[in-house]
Amino acid sequence: MRTPIVFIDGDQGTTGLQIHARLQGRTDLQLLTLPEAERKHPQRRSDAINSADIALLCLPDDAAREAVSAIRNPALRVIDASSAHRTTPGWVYGLPELDERQAERIALAKRVSNPGCYPTGAIALLRPLVQAGLLPADYPLSIHAMSGYSGGGRAAVERHEQPGAQRAPTLQMYGLELAHKHVPEIQLHAGLAARPVFLPGYAAYRQGIVLSIPLQLRLLPGQIRAEHLQACLEQHYQGARHVTVAPLHQQGPASPLDPEALNDSNDLRLSVYANPEHGQVLLTAVFDNLGKGASGAAVQNLELMLAALQAQG
Structure with missing residues (x-):
């Protein structure tokens, strides 16, 4: 050949x-x-x-x-x-x-x-849960993500790395009109019936993403707990070369998430954080916006x- x-x-x-x-x-x-x-x-x-x-x-x-x-x-x-x-x-x-x-x-x-970079994390978290019936397709979802400035392309890299970079913003939220071009992609491939709210931002580091999705357990069907969400993600990504699911965290202090932890790799790390007392769960994804x-x-x-x-x- x-x-x-x-x-x-x-x-x-x-x-x-x-x-x-x-x-x-x-x-x-x-x-x-x-x-x-x-x-x-x-x-x-x-x-x-x-x-x-x-x-x-x-x-x-x-x-x-x-x-x-x-x-x-x-x-x-x-x-x-x-x-x-x-x-x-x-x-x-x-x-x-x-x-x-x-x-x-x-x-x-x-x-x-x-x-897209943001949809990679959002879809990886949501699609298995929607398919399994653990997360209603019409759940009122909010997705927040912070990326390194390289996510803004060549112009953003130059603003932060060329002369005068000290004037580049330390943090900026955008997509405030709630019409980001990634939303239809997330909705379609995650299997959502309702349009999610998506709020992205850039910070003054070069690359890496932390994406988070909060859930209220009282809005999920039946008696679903964080353990069910965790088990679903673990089963879906069992044997996946580039996706790992961290152990469920629902007791004691949680370590901060580092958006640069997987830089220069093609890896994606998913996590489930829960507060059983308040019935709240946070789904998170960490990965390199220039990698995975x-x-x-x-x-x-x-x-x-x-x-x-x-x-x-």
């Missing part, structure tokens, strides 16, 4: 640079990128994407749609890291841990949409596709 050609379109952005670095030196694939002078040339980009076996799109949404519209090669497989196709019918959602067959679907798909939240997830999906190509000979 010949060495597969992998084209990164947009390899100078935050996600593209990380993917390029993760793939550098690989001998089981041929990495294709365009010289700087050709990156915005429509014909050069079209020729490159159509010459590849797998294309990784690390582009703004409109540019990603334009790249897909230029595809002529029927055998080409695409992993889109933008948010352009995350709720588009016919595209496979690129979260291998979504269910027991999702990794296989990704491996064989022609079109895969990489999850972006480039690490894209490379994980690429690995599944490459394995499928190799199996097909």
